[in-house]
Amino acid sequence: MMILGLVRWMQPVHGYDVRRELLSWGADKWANVQPGSIYHALRKLTEEGLIRAVATEQVGARPARTTYEVTPVGEDEFQTLLRGFWWGLSEPLDPFSAAFGFLPALPRSEAAAALRNRANLLRANVASMRASLESDWIRNSKPVHVGWMFELWAARAEAELSWCEQVADRVESGVSYLPAELENAEGWSAWREGGAPLDADPE
Template sequence: MPTRAQVTPLALAVLELLHERPRHPYDMQQVMRTRHTDRLVKLKAGSLYHTVERLERLGLVEVSETERSGRRPERRVYAITPDGRTLYREYVTDMLATVAEEYPEYPLAISLAHAFEGETVRAELQHRRDELQQQITELSEANDRLERMELPRRYWLDIDYLRTMKRAELAWTDRLIGELASQRIDWPAPGTKESQ
């Protein structure tokens, strides 16, 4: 069985689609874009094809048929193997049940921000706030679009999760900006005795 390092997030996304039915890589890419899977994994055509080939070498997917349409090149249609189904199930259920040690950049940046002027920190947080608001708007639009498509909600729970997390981050960031603006947080200038 492949190691966890060999099964990237993109590989899991491929296995998820093949768990539904056999597909060729171009179809996988289109479905991932429609479902906004590209918000969760880095999706590039070249890396998708490379990932499918690697999964085939690992015995997790196999070519189920080859299609040809007119003068176009042949398209390989891939199906998930029994080992692929087993690995997919084990990895996803483990990911659902286990709180992973992740190292997001924002908490690190917050822990390091004391090295800068309070006004600088507040201005950068305002930029982040604006970007978060834009992302929430985009996620809401994606949510609405998927609802209109009548795609079962189980396929886009991730969008609701991401929107909820972005809203929580926005609320926390807004509170911090307010505390900096009202000087409720003591923020001495860098290099002063009080800042150490």
């Protein structure tokens, strides 16, 4: 959607200019758009009939540059994708969520330390994002709303680091991880204490 949208925005446009614009937004860091994949994506969009090449020109010994524009089919696809992402909710996949599901497998001291370390890493990221918001790169970026996304990411990170610290406090307090019906169930004693041994069989 990013590449299709930029072709639509800047058309007629060379692939080089699409690449430069995406990098000026920092999209390689937050949208999983790698600079080396942009030309491949343009070719794929062309093959699918979403964009078309309108001209190819070469100046001196420089590589030939192809100019692209969006087709009617591409316009429909862009509008569909755009509204799907605006009106939908898609949670990012984070391996930490899977690991946290096995919280009782870690000793309490290690789990609490890992949570506090995660909070510190998030705090450093927030500081970096806040610095970027004050930098000339953001102030001079185009469009301005790229900076607004940094504000969103900083707010999310601040919320998560607060959660990490709160859960670390709970872990250290000795609160049981198990629901009441399993508190005295056979085979769950190690999990109740936090830090089940690797050879433990909870069944």
